[in-house]
Amino acid sequence: MNMIKWTRYLLTGNLIITLGLISLIACFPVLEWIKFTQTQLFFDSITGTANTLVWIALILAAVQIADMSLHRVKGMLNERFSLKIGHKLQEYVLSLVEKTNSITTLESPKYREDLNILNNNISKTSEFINALITIVHQLVVVIIYVYLIQQFSWLVILVVFSFALPSVIYALNVANRNDRHFHANSQLQLEGNNIYGLLTHPYVQKELIIFSSRKFLMKKWKDAAYRLVNNNSKLLIKNANVGIAVDIFSPIGFLVAQMILIQKLMNQSITLGDYIAVTTSIAMLEGSLKTILLSTNIFKNYDLLVKRIKHFHTEYVENNNRKNTVLSCPEIKEMRVSNLSFTYPLQSAAVLRNINLKINKGDVVAIVGDNGSGKSTLAKIVAGLHTVPDGHLFINGIDMNDLDSKEYYTQIAVVNQDFVKYPLTIYENISMNEVGASDKNKLDLFVNKYPMLVPEQLRANMDVYIGADYLHSNQLSGGQWQRIAIARALYKDSPLLLLDEATSEVDPQTEADIVSLLLQDRKGKTTIIVTHNLYLTRQANQIIVMHKGEIMESGTFADLVNKGGKFYRMWASQNEAKMTTVAGMGAG
The missing domain is CATH 1.20.1560.10 (ABC transporter type 1, transmembrane domain)
Incomplete structure (x- = not known):
């Protein structure tokens, strides 16, 4: 201009x-x-x-x-x-x-x-x-x-x-x-x-x-x-x-x-x-x-x-918008990552190297690994949030860069580990849109289905603002905020759901209940879970183990445990820590 x-x-x-x-x-x-x-x-x-x-x-x-x-x-x-x-x-x-x-x-x-x-x-x-x-x-x-x-x-x-x-x-x-x-x-x-x-x-x-x-x-x-x-x-x-x-x-x-x-x-x-x-x-x-x-x-x-x-x-x-976008984005039935390496701008070291991955519709995929292993970056790339060169990310066999990205995003919901605490009403936080009378009825039914996601004391008046930004708004704990973020993603009811450490601030029992319920309700839809909690991976039909930006191993829970590799060592370490904690509590 x-x-x-x-x-x-x-x-x-x-x-x-x-x-x-x-x-x-x-x-x-x-x-x-x-x-x-x-x-x-x-x-x-x-x-x-x-x-x-x-x-x-x-x-x-x-x-x-x-x-x-x-x-x-x-x-x-x-x-x-x-x-x-x-x-x-x-x-x-x-x-x-x-x-x-x-x-x-x-x-x-x-x-x-x-x-x-x-x-x-x-x-x-x-x-x-x-x-x-x-x-x-x-x-x-x-x-x-x-x-x-x-x-x-x-x-x-x-x-x-x-x-x-x-x-x-x-x-x-x-x-x-x-x-x-x-x-x-x-x-x-x-x-x-x-x-x-x-x-x-x-x-x-x-x-x-x-x-x-x-x-x-x-x-x-x-x-x-x-x-x-x-x-x-x-x-x-x-x-x-x-x-x-x-x-x-x-x-x-x-x-x-x-x-x-x-x-x-x-x-x-x-x-x-x-x-x-x-x-x-x-x-x-x-x-x-x-x-x-x-x-x-x-x-x-x-x-x-x-x-x-x-x-x-x-x-x-x-530079960030795909100049060759010509095709409407079809229903996501298959996602494939091929020989992908990725480096953040202004950095010299690659975060991901030689990634090859295939995810089919209805798969529950768990991505695990040490901190800094590249698991969150990989998940965001699959979600289309990062720009990658042509020939590395395919949706139903079509290069991601040839698809209408906005149409692609309509099929995806994400709960990030650094989720946003919007200074809005509970209704607005979940719907992220204007809320009319019919919308409120739909949201009420949704909350009744997932009562653990909205604090009980707030369900009577979900028109109230939450957070500490405005007078007379209700403050929430970190775990309560995270549940609201999960509710926002589930309410969108997308074919693909990405949970990036989405339950890290929720207590273990609630975490297990939420994941079990959502996976049960999402049968036939694709769910990707990035997590440190290896107990959640038992419900995945594909586990990807990241190490220093590469996929070190992948397979089902049973396959990886029997293999005795990186995942098994992580599982054994987490199990031992849990047993030590339980034993200590019993001794007390």
């Missing part, structure tokens, strides 16, 4: 306010012309009758009142315009993120930095719109004053414009300097914001209190904030020093213009009224020129914004 298209996008829906501002801008030249002529007349009539002077003074006062009132209205319209533009900008950023169909590049520090830089540039767009309106306003004022002054001396106009040129160079240098500064300090800003978020987040306080970590994090925040403030101060001082040097040119130009006018006054080629009116106009012209020239840096900022948007769109929308 180029500058013209971007401007048109921002102005869409703001036609009335735009026309109102243009109408106001058209009024200002008339007022300035009246002030000029009446000032000229006032001083030329200084020796005339008192009545004439009073009437001129009243006219000037009325014009001044009108000018102040119009500026007040213009300021109000500018504020409304900024509010609407701000909303539109947030909507646009969300629309960009919504277009991404892969989490591969989104789960990276580079994405956070690029988003931070984009948001910084976007936050200045309302400033650009206001500056653009101001520039148009001041250009009209400049034109009227040039017209008025040229009647007395073109040389004065040339002097004023010549001594204003350094401000243009200053403005452009400031824009480039500020952009380089923000790039250099983006990570520092993110560090300070993240630590501040931790220090104020309600769910983090329990650990900060227990581990007495507040002073430690406070120091880290102060260090980051101090460095950022110090760097920003250096930038401000540098800009101010250059600005002071540039400002010297303006009074020199005004002095030169005055010498020209005084010479004309002494030669009696202009009157005293002319001199005062033109002098006042020069001051106004200089002020308008300075406003325009100092605002020119906003065009540089705007150009940078367009480049940032293009970069973000290319990096996180175009």
Whole structure:
């Protein structure tokens, strides 16, 4: 999107306010012309009758009142315009993120930095719109004053414009300097914001209190904030020093213009009224020129914004969306991974290597392995959440990259180990959609079927908000939140369900009940379970054992136990730990 298209996008829906501002801008030249002529007349009539002077003074006062009132209205319209533009900008950023169909590049520090830089540039767009309106306003004022002054001396106009040129160079240098500064300090800003978020987040306080970590994090925040403030101060001082040097040119130009006018006054080629009116106009012209020239840096900022948007769109929308998507996604009957290796962006070591895997409709597949073995990454790839090259992931024999990914996602439900705690009602948390009366009836039936998923005390009023974000909302434990996340996935009733450590915060008995019930209800549908609890794998007809990014072994529970390999050792270790715990409890 180029500058013209971007401007048109921002102005869409703001036609009335735009026309109102243009109408106001058209009024200002008339007022300035009246002030000029009446000032000229006032001083030329200084020796005339008192009545004439009073009437001129009243006219000037009325014009001044009108000018102040119009500026007040213009300021109000500018504020409304900024509010609407701000909303539109947030909507646009969300629309960009919504277009991404892969989490591969989104789960990276580079994405956070690029988003931070984009948001910084976007936050200045309302400033650009206001500056653009101001520039148009001041250009009209400049034109009227040039017209008025040229009647007395073109040389004065040339002097004023010549001594204003350094401000243009200053403005452009400031824009480039500020952009380089923000790039250099983006990570520092993110560090300070993240630590501040931790220090104020309600769910983090329990650990900060227990581990007495507040002073430690406070120091880290102060260090980051101090460095950022110090760097920003250096930038401000540098800009101010250059600005002071540039400002010297303006009074020199005004002095030169005055010498020209005084010479004309002494030669009696202009009157005293002319001199005062033109002098006042020069001051106004200089002020308008300075406003325009100092605002020119906003065009540089705007150009940078367009480049940032293009970069973000290319990096996180175009590069992540499958360009050759042409086929509708059929019902998932077979999934096949072929010779797949996978490396996260900005990392050198592969997370997965030479993965070959086949999953048929109705299979219950358990993926197990040590921490960092790649089991969650493999599960997310199967779920289509990571972008992989052509020829490595097939659905019903069709390359995943040839399918409509959005249609594919309609057939999948996921419970992640880092599930999201949405500050919504229970109904909304489960349905993740607008909830009408018929929807509530359907949700009530679902909860009655899986009563262990929603706390009993909340079932009477599932319109209540949950979490600690809003007043009068109900707080839940980690295990209760996880059950809500499971309910959300089960309610979607998808052909493919991925449970990535989905029951890690639930007590063992409830965990066993949930998994048994859902597998019973999902007969004929595909379920993938990523787990450390090897007791759950007994209900799987295929177990995949991951080790250092590779599939070390696979088979049924009986096959792997009889094989005596990696899975057997894991099973024996977990069994021994459980027996030791039981024995210890008995001895107590």
